[in-house]
Amino acid sequence: MFVEVMVTVVLGTLGALVFFRRTRRKLLTTEDGWWGAGELQLDKEDPSIRPFTFHYGFNSDCLAQLVSYWKRDFNWKRQVDKINQYPHYKTNIEGIDVHYVHVKPLSLPVGARSVPVVLVHGWPGSFYEFYGLIPLLLAAATDGPHPLHLEIICPSLPGYGYSEAPHKKGFDAVCAARVLHKLMQRLGFQQFYAHGGDWGSLVTTCMAQLEPDVVKGLHINMALPIPPNAVVMISMLLGRYFPRLFGFTPFDLERIYPCLEKMVVGPMSESGYMHIQGTKPDTAGRGLNDSPVGLAAYILEKFSTWTDKSFKNLEDGGLTRKFSLDDLLTNVMIYWTSGCIVSSMRFYKENLQDMNKPHTNRSSPTRSSPTMSSPTSPSRFSPSRSSPTRSSPSRSRTRSYRTRLYQDTFSSRRLRGKSEAIPENVDHDVIVPGIPVYVPTGMACFPNELMHTTRLWVKQKYHQLRSFSIMARGGHFAAMEEPQLMAQDLLSFIRTLEDQK
Numbered sequence: 001m002f003v004e005v006m007v008t009v010v011l012g013t014l015g016a017l018v019f020f021r022r023t024r025r026k027l028l029t030t031e032d033g034w035w036g037a038g039e040l041q042l043d044k045e046d047p048s049i050r051p052f053t054f055h056y057g058f059n060s061d062c063l064a065q066l067v068s069y070w071k072r073d074f075n076w077k078r079q080v081d082k083i084n085q086y087p088h089y090k091t092n093i094e095g096i097d098v099h100y101v102h103v104k105p106l107s108l109p110v111g112a113r114s115v116p117v118v119l120v121h122g123w124p125g126s127f128y129e130f131y132g133l134i135p136l137l138l139a140a141a142t143d144g145p146h147p148l149h150l151e152i153i154c155p156s157l158p159g160y161g162y163s164e165a166p167h168k169k170g171f172d173a174v175c176a177a178r179v180l181h182k183l184m185q186r187l188g189f190q191q192f193y194a195h196g197g198d199w200g201s202l203v204t205t206c207m208a209q210l211e212p213d214v215v216k217g218l219h220i221n222m223a224l225p226i227p228p229n230a231v232v233m234i235s236m237l238l239g240r241y242f243p244r245l246f247g248f249t250p251f252d253l254e255r256i257y258p259c260l261e262k263m264v265v266g267p268m269s270e271s272g273y274m275h276i277q278g279t280k281p282d283t284a285g286r287g288l289n290d291s292p293v294g295l296a297a298y299i300l301e302k303f304s305t306w307t308d309k310s311f312k313n314l315e316d317g318g319l320t321r322k323f324s325l326d327d328l329l330t331n332v333m334i335y336w337t338s339g340c341i342v343s344s345m346r347f348y349k350e351n352l353q354d355m356n357k358p359h360t361n362r363s364s365p366t367r368s369s370p371t372m373s374s375p376t377s378p379s380r381f382s383p384s385r386s387s388p389t390r391s392s393p394s395r396s397r398t399r400s401y402r403t404r405l406y407q408d409t410f411s412s413r414r415l416r417g418k419s420e421a422i423p424e425n426v427d428h429d430v431i432v433p434g435i436p437v438y439v440p441t442g443m444a445c446f447p448n449e450l451m452h453t454t455r456l457w458v459k460q461k462y463h464q465l466r467s468f469s470i471m472a473r474g475g476h477f478a479a480m481e482e483p484q485l486m487a488q489d490l491l492s493f494i495r496t497l498e499d500q501k
Helices: 002-023 060-072 076-083 134-142 173-186 199-211 229-236 250-256 259-271 272-279 281-288 292-305 309-313 327-337 341-352 393-409 456-459 483-499
Strands: 088-094 096-103 115-120 150-155 192-196 216-222 439-446 465-470
Touching: 002 272, 060 292, 060 327, 076 327, 088 173, 096 173, 115 173, 115 199, 115 292, 115 483, 134 150, 134 483, 150 173, 173 199, 192 199, 199 216, 199 341, 229 456, 250 259, 272 281, 272 341, 281 292, 281 341, 292 309, 292 327, 292 439, 439 456, 439 483, 465 483
Parallel strands: 115 150, 115 192, 192 216, 216 439, 439 465
Antiparallel strands: 088 096, 096 150
16 A cells, blocks of 8 residues: 555656646746957947948948949049940840940051950949950050950940840840850851850850850850769869869869868858849849949949958958949949849849750740830830839939930940841750850969869860969959959960961
8 A cells, every 4th residue: 555655646746747847938048148359348338330341241331432432523424435435336136236345456457357356244244344454455466476456346245234135034145145146247257256254254155155166265264163073073072182183283272172161151152142133133123223322232242252252351342452433333334324233133034044945046036935024114214204103303303314324325336237137947956054165265263253163173064175274363353353364364365276277
């Protein structure tokens, strides 16, 4: 009897403990911390709110200073004169007006032929990126015993700058490459060299894939991520331990390892914009297209952290360490006066939504294609037309002034000629990232590019890699940041191929 009572008491006690333990409310606990420098300070904390550097985006204090300079000191008319130092043209290709800068050699000796080069920009850049590079390329005509008489074409990608935006869905890098091929053909070039960075590197790569006998040489300063194959994967796994086996240099090792940090976490921290623009570009784009300050912050933040990752630790983002405010704001003004930010952002969605789609002539009259709304409101460049949204006097004045800026920017001249007939059935091979490039290729590898690519990896796609130059300095906007280095490498690449003729 005693044993039974004791067992009952013990079981009852355990049951009560379990019951009360389960019903007791659990609370999250924490302790006060001190996140300032040094030891815990007992005096009153500073309650003021101050901006960070560029870790959270564009520093608000720096932005206020930039806007002040933009409003009071920036001379847009002077920059327009600088833009117009080279001839500008437009021509209609596949139903859209394509803007381009065309600079011929300063002097062409009798019997000599010019060497055409097309320079293709990316986002958030423009044709203006190459304005520091163009005079250096032209100077090659008087450089040494083997002068190069370069003829330079700088187009604005459709949907960028002063090129018309596509009115239908599906215009991606392959379509842009096809349009630029037609532009060069219309200008009378049977063969030419091509250079590109950012989207420009993909577009020019597609140009080389579409017409390898027309593109004499391809020069890029950014190799987009190559689909991983056995060689790439094995080299990533073992390259840290056997670098010579894969041709890895100390320059490569510093930028690849540790892989998770350098090849995944680092690029991911700078690619949030890509997810937005690759999925819902119009949402952010509409706001940017209505706010010049927002547009400047969105664009110029890239010119900070993409130029040098360490610049995010600076209060001013290091913007003027590599660029002048006038040049930076001129690029912003090209986006603002043309109202092209939405269509430029849509280019991400068109390219990222389906990388393996077949490419046919989507503009063919025999093929139906859904139309797209205009990236800007109808009243943007036609003040007489009623706006679909409620307007105010200040908004009307803004649009009128913005329209005038756009109209005064260029005295555009159209190529005279017959209108282009669009073929009904033009099927191309599927252009996918895995298709090799057989055109002679040169790669300028700048140390502060967003993602590093080794010579071995580049050769997996570009099978005729003739040069792979490790540049002394520079980042993503290399042509604008380091025009001297870019010109040297591009000219060296072209001379090498021209000497082999």
